[in-house]
Amino acid sequence: MLKVEHLHHSYGKAEILKNIDFGVERGEAFVTIGPTGSGKTTLLRLVSLLERPSSGNIYFDGHLVNNSERARLEIRRRMAVVSQKPAVFNASVFDNVAYGLKVRKEKGTGLRSKVMYALETVGLAGYERRDARTLSGGETQRVALARAMVVEPELLLLDEPTANLDPVSTTHIEKLVTDVIKKSNMTVMMATHDMFQGQRLADRMGVLVAGEMLQTGKPGEIFSSPRGREIAEFVGMENIIAGIITSNEEGIVDIKFNGGAVEAISNFSVGEEIYAGIRPEEITLARTKESTSARNTFNGEITRIVLFGPLARVELNCGFPLVALITKRSAEEMNLQTGDRIYASFKATGVHVIKG
Amino acid sequence: MHAIVDAFVLAVKMIFTGDPEVYGITARTLEISLSSTVIGALLFVPLGCLIYFNNFRGKRTLISIIQTCYSLPTVFVGLLVFLVFSRAGPLGIFGIMFTPQVMVIGQVVLVSAIVTGLTISALSGVSPAIRETAISLGASRLQSVWTVLKEARFAVLTAVLVGFGRAISEVGLALMVGGNIRGYTRVLTTAISLETGKGEIALSLALGFILVAIALIVTILANRFLRVKEVYVAQSRASAS
Numbered sequence: 001m002l003k004v005e006h007l008h009h010s011y012g013k014a015e016i017l018k019n020i021d022f023g024v025e026r027g028e029a030f031v032t033i034g035p036t037g038s039g040k041t042t043l044l045r046l047v048s049l050l051e052r053p054s055s056g057n058i059y060f061d062g063h064l065v066n067n068s069e070r071a072r073l074e075i076r077r078r079m080a081v082v083s084q085k086p087a088v089f090n091a092s093v094f095d096n097v098a099y100g101l102k103v104r105k106e107k108g109t110g111l112r113s114k115v116m117y118a119l120e121t122v123g124l125a126g127y128e129r130r131d132a133r134t135l136s137g138g139e140t141q142r143v144a145l146a147r148a149m150v151v152e153p154e155l156l157l158l159d160e161p162t163a164n165l166d167p168v169s170t171t172h173i174e175k176l177v178t179d180v181i182k183k184s185n186m187t188v189m190m191a192t193h194d195m196f197q198g199q200r201l202a203d204r205m206g207v208l209v210a211g212e213m214l215q216t217g218k219p220g221e222i223f224s225s226p227r228g229r230e231i232a233e234f235v236g237m238e239n240i241i242a243g244i245i246t247s248n249e250e251g252i253v254d255i256k257f258n259g260g261a262v263e264a265i266s267n268f269s270v271g272e273e274i275y276a277g278i279r280p281e282e283i284t285l286a287r288t289k290e291s292t293s294a295r296n297t298f299n300g301e302i303t304r305i306v307l308f309g310p311l312a313r314v315e316l317n318c319g320f321p322l323v324a325l326i327t328k329r330s331a332e333e334m335n336l337q338t339g340d341r342i343y344a345s346f347k348a349t350g351v352h353v354i355k356g
Numbered sequence: 357m358h359a360i361v362d363a364f365v366l367a368v369k370m371i372f373t374g375d376p377e378v379y380g381i382t383a384r385t386l387e388i389s390l391s392s393t394v395i396g397a398l399l400f401v402p403l404g405c406l407i408y409f410n411n412f413r414g415k416r417t418l419i420s421i422i423q424t425c426y427s428l429p430t431v432f433v434g435l436l437v438f439l440v441f442s443r444a445g446p447l448g449i450f451g452i453m454f455t456p457q458v459m460v461i462g463q464v465v466l467v468s469a470i471v472t473g474l475t476i477s478a479l480s481g482v483s484p485a486i487r488e489t490a491i492s493l494g495a496s497r498l499q500s501v502w503t504v505l506k507e508a509r510f511a512v513l514t515a516v517l518v519g520f521g522r523a524i525s526e527v528g529l530a531l532m533v534g535g536n537i538r539g540y541t542r543v544l545t546t547a548i549s550l551e552t553g554k555g556e557i558a559l560s561l562a563l564g565f566i567l568v569a570i571a572l573i574v575t576i577l578a579n580r581f582l583r584v585k586e587v588y589v590a591q592s593r594a595s596a597s
Contacts, residue, residue, distance in 0.1 A: 048492055050492060079492075080492070080494075081492035087486050087488075089489075089490075089507065099493050103494050104494055147493065151494060
């Protein structure tokens with residue numbers, strides 16, 4: 001459906017996108033995740049043909065998108081975009097949603113029924129007479145979604161559609177997007193900085209960091225086996241320790257680092273410099289040293305406890321910093337306090353070894 | 357103060373007694389100024405769009421020149437039009453000097469900078485996101501330009517109304533190229549100038565009141581037209597749905 005090859009884009013001397021390659025299959029939901037300023041919006045602007053790349057090729061439905069304005073318009077009419085802060089026209093909600101159909105010369109009852117159906121789908125039935133500029137952020141985003149969906153695009157491009165919304169509106173929009181993906185079999189490309197949202201919505205993901213697409217794959221792959229330190233950090237692997245492989249016995253490696261050593265599963269050879277990544281939720285805490293199957297146990301002092309929602313983030317000093325994520329209830333039952341000394345354990349399979 | 361009240365009473369009397377001279381001058385004034393405004397709008401709103409939506413070398417300088425021309429003296433424009441259309445001028449063969457037609461041409465020149473410049477300003481006031489949204493929803497270049505123009509409709513109407521104000525209130529050009537011929541090229545401003553010269557202050561003031569009243573009525577009608585159109589569009593959409 002969509003193929004991007006060697007895409008580069010610069011604004012003046014600032015290189016925003018560097019050699020981007022990826023593809024999106026028909027009916028697939030491809031989510032680009034990356035921190036703010038990584039180039040996600042620029043990538044979507046290039047794919048939606050709002051801008052021309054400095055170099056590289058974009059193929060839509062197997063055809064190279066060329067420079068002819070007419071050809072670009074034809075392809076643009078097979079797509080629709082929902083942006084982070086959608087602009088609404090100084091017109092009624094009905095006219096806003098009908099816009100894409102009108103520019104495609106649709107009119108009459110067909111147009112009306114499509115607009116009304118789109119409004120109903122996004123939960124805005126009865127809003128058609130309202131001035132679109134008087135709507136709330138969540139409602140505006142729903143109008144933008146209806147406006148994009150009403151033209152039945154082959155490719156729906158979503159640029160951080162929930163970035164400026166409250167949690168309730170975010171949930172609503174996410175549900176709408178999920179419904180659209182499931183019901184219409186539409187191809188969706190979405191950009192978000194929220195890795196969990198990306199994980200929820202994506203069939204496949206691409207991690208964009210500092211203008212480079214560092215990894216593409218299924219969400220599970222990216223979250224469990226990040227290919228680099230930047231990706232590991234972005235996908236929430238808070239414990240990243242630089243070390244060196246000191247032994248490898250049939251895939252079970254010992255990793256030595258400043259402050260200790262851990263056991264992990266990896267194919268890296270002895271002497272290779274690596275990063276050992278441990279997800280905070282894979283660390284268990286105990287008051288006493290217990291005999292468990294976990295291959296890695298460290299004694300450390302609690303330096304900080306931060307409660308958020310049902311979870312507690314426990315920061316430890318084990319000779320090296322370690323962060324564990326446990327439930328608030330566990331923290332209360334164990335009566336964890338700053339300054340306490342406790343044991344932190346994690347399995348060898350919980351250590352993700354990343355090339356250094 | 358007494359003279360102003362007298363003039364106001366005289367203006368009302370002239371309007372309601374159907375003074376043919378006053379009606380003739382007023383009708384001619386409206387005909388010439390509205391013609392020049394409509395022609396000016398048809399020519400210079402698109403020119404403003406052309407300048408705003410295209411990037412070219414010297415664009416900023418051109419806009420600065422246009423803005424400088426807002427305050428172009430009417431007598432200077434009159435002189436230029438006179439030189440062009442006088443018998444010895446390059447377009448003298450048309451023989452339209454001292455006719456309402458040349459007054460319209462002169463006023464079109466006069467409003468050109470204001471309508472073009474204020475159209476550019478009006479379009480600049482619309483968020484660039486509007487045009488991008490239009491394009492991303494499948495609008496062609498022309499459709500996206502039309503969308504932005506619609507967004508700026510009140511400001512563009514203001515540009516046209518300011519142009520109308522400049523056209524209807526100018527006197528230097530009308531005198532120079534129109535000649536203030538009674539029953540033919542005499543308009544409200546030239547009539548005021550003439551009557552003041554004759555010492556008919558009350559009559560001049562009365563004509564002035566009529567001039568202001570016309571400008572007011574045209575502005576109100578134009579604003580109403582836009583509002584009515586908006587309400588009509590909203591209602592027709594609602595009833596259709």
